[in-house]
Amino acid sequence: MKAKKNGIVISAVILLLTSLCLYFFMNNRIDFKEVAEGQLLPNRNYTYYCDLKSEIDMEDLYELSSEFSGYDYDFDGHTYIVTFGYELEDISYSRASRPIVSEYGYYNYHVPNVWLSCDKTDKCYVYELPKVNIGCDADNYKRKVYFVEK
Structure with missing residues (x-):
């Protein structure tokens, strides 16, 4: 009887650990849609992407295109x-993609996996996503950025 009880407890612990691993390490795809497009200004250096979470963030974007x-x-x-x-x-x-400490302090958001088209354009694109706590890594803007064929 004791062996059966130990087997049930061990199975429950394994199931719990597996569930937690899936919760933290599973990739959550985010739906998005393009809402705006504009011309990039010439002779500037740009990162691959950035996130906008408030109207204050938009002020820099308004300078790029009306x-x-x-x-x-x-x-x-x-x-x-x-x-x-x-x-x-x-x-x-994934919920495990949060940088813990950087040279500038603690980041309280997830760094997403971003797949971009490998065809370079002279445009800037704005995409709308459901509210999610993501952002690019300020210390390494190339982190988790991948290029794919269309």
């Missing part, structure tokens, strides 16, 4: 990703 101000941005219900020179093909994150 075309971005035509969309009604909803920062309460959405997160926005801006790509520079590449179209967004896919985006996902």
